[in-house]
Structure formats: C-alpha cells, structure tokens
Amino acid sequence: MNVGIIGIGRIAGKYLNPVYKNPKYNLFALCDLKDSAEETSRKYNALFYTNYKEMLKQEEMDLVIITTPPNTHFEIAKDCLLRKKNVILEKPAVLNMEELNALFELAQKNNVSFDVIFHWMHGNEVLYLKDKIGTFGDIKRIESTVLDPYTDENLHIKDEYIGLEGSWFDSGINCLSLLSCFMDIRKLHLVEKTYIYDEKVHQDIYSKHQYVMDNIDISITVDWRYRANHKYTNIYFAKDVLYIDHSRQMILSNNELLVDLNNGDRLENHYKNYFERYTYNLNNNDTILTLHDILLGDK
Numbered sequence: 001m002n003v004g005i006i007g008i009g010r011i012a013g014k015y016l017n018p019v020y021k022n023p024k025y026n027l028f029a030l031c032d033l034k035d036s037a038e039e040t041s042r043k044y045n046a047l048f049y050t051n052y053k054e055m056l057k058q059e060e061m062d063l064v065i066i067t068t069p070p071n072t073h074f075e076i077a078k079d080c081l082l083r084k085k086n087v088i089l090e091k092p093a094v095l096n097m098e099e100l101n102a103l104f105e106l107a108q109k110n111n112v113s114f115d116v117i118f119h120w121m122h123g124n125e126v127l128y129l130k131d132k133i134g135t136f137g138d139i140k141r142i143e144s145t146v147l148d149p150y151t152d153e154n155l156h157i158k159d160e161y162i163g164l165e166g167s168w169f170d171s172g173i174n175c176l177s178l179l180s181c182f183m184d185i186r187k188l189h190l191v192e193k194t195y196i197y198d199e200k201v202h203q204d205i206y207s208k209h210q211y212v213m214d215n216i217d218i219s220i221t222v223d224w225r226y227r228a229n230h231k232y233t234n235i236y237f238a239k240d241v242l243y244i245d246h247s248r249q250m251i252l253s254n255n256e257l258l259v260d261l262n263n264g265d266r267l268e269n270h271y272k273n274y275f276e277r278y279t280y281n282l283n284n285n286d287t288i289l290t291l292h293d294i295l296l297g298d299k
Contacts, residue, residue: 001024001025001026001062001063002026002028002029002059002060002061002062002063003019003025003026003027003028003061003062003063003064003065004028004029004030004031004055004056004059004061004063004064004065004085005019005027005029005030005031005064005065005066005067006031006032006052006055006064006065006066006067006068006076006080007031007032007066007067007068007069008030008031008032008034008037008040008041008067009032009067009068010160011067011090011267012067013040014265014267014268014270014271015065015067015271016040016044017268017272018268018271018272018274018275019065019271019275020044021272022272022275022276025063025275027044027045027046028046028047028059028061029041029046029047029048029049029055029059029061030044030046030047030048030049031048031049031050031051031052031055032050033050034050035050047059052076052079053079056079056080056083056085057083061085062085062086063085063086063087063088064080064085064086064087064088065087065088065090066080066087066088066089066090067090069163069164069165070090070092070093070094070095070163070164070165070169071095071163071165073089073090073093073094074094074099074102074103077089077093077103077114078102078103078106081103081106081107081110081112081114082106082110084110084111084112085112086112086113086114086280087103087107087112087113087114087115088115088116088117088278089114089115089116089117090116090117091116091117091118091119091173091174091177092116092165092169092170092173092292092295093116093288093292094292095165095169095296096296097289097292097293097296100288100289100292101289104285104289112280113280113281115278115284115288116284116288117271117274118173118174118177118180118287118291119174119267119270119271119274120174120175120177120178120246120270121177121178121180121181122269122270122271122273122274122277123246123249123266123269123270123273124249124261124262124263124269124273125244125245125246125249125250125251125259125261126178126181126244126246127273128251128259128261129181129182129242129244129251130181130182133182133235136235136237136240136242137237137238137239137240138237138238139182139183139216139235139236139237140216140217140236140237140238141216141217141218141234141235141236142179142182142216142217142218142219142233142234142235142236143218143219143221143233143234143236144175144178144179144218144219144220144221144232144233144234145220145221145222145223145230145231145232145233146167146171146174146175146221146222146223146231147223147224147226147228147229147230147231148167148171148222148223148224148228148229149224149226149227149228149229150164150167150205150224151198151205151224151225155198155205155225156198156200156201157198157200157201157203157205157224161224162201162203165203166203166204166205166207167203167204167205167206167207167222167223167224168195168204168207168209168222168295168298168299169295169299170222171222172207172209172220172222172295172298173291173292173295174231175220175222175233176220176291176294176295177291178233179218180287180290180291182235183213183216185213185290185291185294186290187213187214188211188212188213188218188294189211189212189213190209190210190211190298191210191211191212192208192209192210193207193208193209193210193298194206194207194208195207196225205223205224205225206221206222206223206224206225207220207221207222208220208221208222209298229247230247231245231246231247232244232245232246232247233246240253240254241253241254241255242258243255246266247266248260248262248266249261249262249263249266249269250262
C-alpha cells in the first residue's frame with residue numbers, strides 16, 4: 001500500500017515510524033511547504049514535494065494521510081478524494097459539519113475510504129481498559145483532564161500552536177473520543193461550559209465542559225496556561241477509582257498499580273495501534289459524525 005503524507009510538522013513525526021515499520025505500508029511520498037522537510041523524506045527513502053497537488057498528479061498512492069492544520073483539511077482532503085485516493089485525516093477533521101458531510105459524500109461518490117484518527121482511542125491503556133471496564137461495575141463519575149504548555153509567560157498562545165484552533169478543538173475531541181470507548185456519547189447532555197481566551201488571537205486557552213448522562217457526571221478540562229504536559233482521567237465507580245495516566249500509559253486502581261503499558265513513545269504507540277488495525281472498509285462514519293457534532297455544537 002503506497003502511502004503519502006501531507007504536512008510534515010510536529011504531529012506527523014509521530015506517524016512516520018509506525019507507517020514505515022509496518023510491512024503492509026510503503027511510505028512512498030512526503031509533502032510539506034518547508035524545503036527543510038526534504039531531509040525527513042531522505043531519512044525514510046520517500047519522494048518529496050512542496051506542492052501536494054503536484055504530488056497527487058504525479059504519484060500513484062493508495063492512501064494519503066493529512067496532518068496539516070485543521071483549517072486546511074477540507075480543501076486538501078477534497079482534492080485527494082477527487083483523485084480517488086483513500087484519505088485519513090488527523091483530528092479534528094474539519095471545523096464545521098457541512099464540510100464533513102461533503103467529504104463523506106465525495107468519498108462515497110469516488111468509491112474510496114475516508115477516516116479520521118482519534119488517536120486517544122488507540123492508546124495502550126485505553127485499549128486495555130475498553131474490554132475490562134464493565135468488571136468494575138456502574139460508572140458514577142468521569143473526570144478527564146489535559147494539560148499542555150502551549151502558552152507563553154503572558155498567557156498568549158505560542159505561535160507554533162495557533163494552528164490548533166484552541167484548547168477545546170485540539171484536545172476536547174480527544175477526551176470525547178475516549179468517552180466513546182466506554183459509553184454512548186450521543187446521550188451526553190451539556191450542563192455547563194467555561195472558557196478563558198487569548199484575546200490576541202481569539203482562541204481559548206482553557207475550556208471546561210460538564211455533562212450528565214444517565215446519572216453519570218462527566219467533566220472535560222483542557223488547560224494550556226501552565227508549563228505542564230500531562231493527560232489523565234479519573235473514573236469513579238461505587239467501590240473503586242481508576243486513575244488512567246495517559247501520559248505514562250498506565251492505570252492505577254485505588255492508588256495501586258493495575259497495569260503499566262509504557263513500551264515507548266505514547267503518541268507513536270497510538271498511531272502504531274491505529275495503523276495495525278486500519279483497513280479501507282473501516283466504516284467509522286457514525287463515530288466521526290457524532291464526535292464532531294458534539295465538538296462543534298458544544299463550542
């Protein structure tokens with residue numbers, strides 16, 4: 001399977017090894033606006049382009065992965081689908097539902113697949129717990145927290161993170177996708193939301209969403225204001241409390257280690273797990289639409 005990647009920035013670096021080392025993929029071509037990315041293409045013995053349209057025109061690729069900023073996704077994905085390429089988008093796929101529906105229609109019309117990577121769903125600790133969470137009984141409360149050091153000392157978003165479109169769009173979707181592994185998130189009811197903004201760029205640097213679902217209290221907090229990089233989720237049951245340390249890929253039960261699944265870079269593991277399971281006929285449409293509907297509707 002010949003694979004092309006468009007956008008060789010920070011997150012794309014976590015894709016390269018999982019694709020390159022998997023024998024069912026041939027990392028065929030890379031594209032980035034910056035000429036400096038050509039060094040990366042040489043490292044992986046891949047062709048290099050600075051114009052993705054030229055790459056699509058010249059090269060035979062079975063699958064194109066798009067890891068550019070979210071506000072560029074629609075046009076690039078549309079061009080790929082029109083050229084009958086199977087497409088994978090980094091989350092969030094787009095910034096409005098009209099564009100998302102249009103991409104699904106294009107994929108169907110051109111008989112190709114379209115998928116979005118919600119990489120938290122493929123963390124070692126999440127895959128482990130997905131099949132075992134029912135053994136702990138009924139869930140009473142969930143608290144999911146993301147801390148990222150994406151602001152400067154004046155609480156302005158650093159230039160390299162402005163393209164992420166703010167804390168909720170970037171990481172809220174990670175937490176929502178996690179919840180979707182354990183429950184039917186279509187039943188979520190938003191109770192309250194709070195934002196703190198960087199007025200300089202009109203993007204949120206802090207977001208907190210509180211939900212209820214079948215008497216389960218759920219909170220999602222994303223905070224870019226501190227020099228911390230940590231992701232964790234607490235799940236409360238009648239008798240037990242699970243602490244999922246996403247950053248360290250481990251789970252504690254009642255403050256005792258339940259399982260340690262840290263066998264390498266966290267994000268590379270996410271993509272490694274995803275690509276091991278990827279097929280052209282994944283049929284994730286409902287999940288993709290539901291997650292984006294909540295993400296965009298609750299902003």
